[in-house]
Amino acid sequence: MRVRERIRRSFTRHLFLKIFALFLAILLWFQVSRKGQEYLSFQVPVTVSHLPPQLELTRTSPQQVTITLSGPPGLSREVPPGSLNILLDGSLMHEGSTVVHLLPSMVSGPPGVHVDTISPRTVRLALEATIQKRVPLYPQFVGSIRGPFPSIRVTLSPDSALVEGGSRSLSRLKGLRIAPIDLSLLTNDKKQVLSVPLTLPVNAQFRIVNPRIVTVTITRVSGKKNHKAKEKQEF
Template sequence: MTYLSNLKKVLTENITLKIAALALSFLMWVSLSNDQPVERVLSVRLDYQHVPDGMEISSQTIATVDVHIRMPGRRRTISESDVAAYVDLKDATAGEKIIHLDPQKNARGPAGVEILKLSPPRITLFLEPTVQAMVPVEPAIDGTPAEGFAVVRVAVQPTKVYISGPESHVRRVGNARTETVVIDHHRATETAWVNINVADPKIRIIDTKPVQVIVEIAEKRKEVLIENLPVHVASDLGPINVRPKTIKVCVSVPLAFDTNALSDMIHVVANISELDLAEGKRTVEPEIKIQGTMSDSVKIVSIMPPVLEVRSAGRKR
């Protein structure tokens, strides 16, 4: 009983003071534990600073680096935005550059945060002169017109654009390609304003305005040769000899066009009203006149022969 009484006395005497001492000891332990340094790794964007005028990085670059830091335990949080990593290229020249990433020279953090190392420890990049060049614009067309129709012509305006970028990249660019113009089942000419692109991400297009692409669509056509078309002379000079007296004309018409009517629609004229035949033989190009309600559908392809010989019938050869 004496032992238990003594134990009870020890536990209950000055209990307030004992509780205060225990609380103080706990607080000191927490304080000391918070002062223990903590190491972390942050993925931080790598900035490329002060690239010399007229130069640019032509190689693929590392976007981020791992920054290893040590900070006091009492600092509760830190984020990637609190730490910066960078490479200063102000004195760099053209060519290959191997840059060792120094934790003291190539990174910084808040006060009390120690930069231990950067990963990777070094990077390689290439610097090249910036150049410009003019390249053709290549229209991109997809699809097939409606049945019986065909693409007659594709045009783009402007036909060329200026690009800029690292010298070796610019040399490899063959053209700037447009957005795709779709012509599926179209029966008429399609005009579109579209943007242009170069596949190489290092290349910049100087004028980024849209370009105009014109896809001319018309009915499919066939060529027909009409022979033995008589040549008519338009003159007030009396009898005129023309050689040859008949010619051939090749025309283009829609596939469904009735070609039997072509001979009656085509009228060939030798207009010599402004020729001086006093000195003998002259030459003149035949004039082709197409008559009838379907005349707009007929296109002249060629004339054989392309010139006629004319002379006054009263003159000897």
């Protein structure tokens, strides 16, 4: 019993100092293990390359992930912001929704850099079949005609455009508007011919195959006054 009592006392004597010494030892080990290392965190975009030509990437969720890197001192100079991304190989992907597990090997970066963490570890991709579709073109106007408002006739050539994109995205596309025409810049000529570019709407998930330029002919029609040109609504 005396031996057990001595052992118990040896463990409990100066308990606070022993715990403090253990804490210092762990802290020292942690500092030594980090010596000569630099740690950085970045928000990096997720990109997909080598997609088959018959597929369209219509959604990536999330579009960015957070990665933590470690490397030798001066790492921040070797890896400037914007130089990293998550690069996914889409050559074997198929139509539909797919979940991709992110690996350190998918992070593009300079040699000698170690990827410690990636958060989140998965991304969800939405892939659609690539199709082409012809949609009507509509004019749009800004400003107002100087003087009495005449009746005008507007014609577009061509009056439709060929677009390309994902099947579901294009199923919702009913038409496109050309760039705005400033009515205040029109002259008094009976007929005016303008070359107006056809540009993509903001956040469009399709491409314009043709045309790039639309010829707009504006003709003043005599005998009718105060007739406003009506615009067709873009869907």
